[in-house]
Amino acid sequence: MLELPALGWQSIVIFVVFALSLLIATYCTYAERVIAAFLQDRVGPDRAGPYGLLQPLADAVKMFTKEEFFPGGANKVLFVVGPCLAMITALMSSAVIPFGNTMSFGNNAFFLQGIEVNIGMLWIFGVVSLGVYGVMIGGWASNNKFSLLGAIRAASQNISYELAMGMSLIAVLMISGTLSLREITLQQSVAGEWHAWNIVKQPLGFIIFLVCAFAETNRTPFDLPECETELVGGYHTEYSSMKLGLYLFSEYVNIFVVSAVMSVLYFGGFNFPFQYELRDWFINSQGWELNSAQNLITLLGTVGLFLKIFAFIFFFMWIRWTLPRFRYDQLMRLGWTILIPLAVFNIVLTGALILFGVI
């Protein structure tokens, strides 16, 4: 077996996670178009390669070869920093997501996770809330009133919905008692017990989180920051070429990350039903070693997690092509007068249920 220090394995994992998030984001653009087409009784892009699978490549070539445009009076440095920041923060947040359980080769054991920290959830929240700076700076530096309006909208929307999102998470924290995403995942499936994913204990919290996730990723029905009907293109009105590409791309990376977070927090992460039974069956009936059986289960769990993520990504797109956009006052009312009180109520409810020993 290849002998690598634990850090070596970990860097491979980080690299793979990085590559995977980019790959998935790339194919999200394709999936979005195909799903949009299917929901509208069309067939979508099918010219580039079999089933149009090379369409993302064609799009990338198009993006790279477009004219790079700087609006007059724009702050050049900030204008470039904006999309970079959006992309960096989007990619950074996937670092703490546990994509799988432990893999062990000989004496080496490592987690299928970029970095295992005991503040994983805080990390994601910090980085995601940094993401609004990318939008904000880009819109501000464009020297365009539409961009500025879009940026301001993005900022106020993200701040409003982050509150409700954070409070819906507190309920999860009260159940789990830890901020580590890996711990939260492991708690959702304990050997010898019923697999109780957090969605069973936190249905209301999940709905609040889901709605806020749509708002945080600027997806329809909350895509006010780039509201084409009012703001031309919102914060990326003045962007062209790959800088625009980075903005669009970071949106898909964000969707991927937030889908992963939802799967981990509420849908058992890399756990799947009957995993312990399956492992024991491999060990007892097939005569496998504990390590290899565990590795297989880990890999299956990773596949399972990605299936959950893809289901969420599909849901995001499904919603986008179903619901129209909110009006801005409706958006604010929903955030402040409905979701936040609901989240507070959810905290109280969870506390009461814990107190009386129901969950």
Add this chain to the structure above:
Amino acid sequence: MQLTNRAKVLEKKPMTLAERAYLPAIFQGLSITMRHFFMKKATVRYPEEVRPFSAFFRGLHVLKRDEQGRERCTACGLCAVSCPAEAITMVAGERKKGEEGLYREEKYAISYEINMLRCIFCGLCEEACPKAAIYLQADKMAPPRYERDEFIYGKDRLVEPVSPDERSVRGIQLTPDQAATLRERIV
């Protein structure tokens, strides 16, 4: 003023809790879009798939030959006269000795041109022709082109090929009898 009895007076009732919660409406919408996801797609992938033509579609003209491969057209000019768009021009000529295998009658069209930009595909030339020489094919359209003069179709593009196999590819190019029975059926 009341024009019909279909006018419906709308009552503006306060919304019920379910309506205000918005979620039931969302699920309804989602189910509708999901139904469309599995529906048959309306798209026709054009170059590979062609929308089927009607059996009596009037498309691109063809100048027919007779059973022995001779051109039927005698350049009588009735098609040009009947053409409401004045799209057809021709020059008549006399058949020389030794050309009996090429032209059916003593007179034939030296040149025969249809301007497809003028043509309205009404089919009056087909009806006017006493020699059953010109037909509008049911399976071909005049394709788009870049230059205007490419739309003036001469004999090189109008007369059907000599070999009998190629002359009636899908059996859609109707003989006068078939066309007559078909027209009766439509009426």
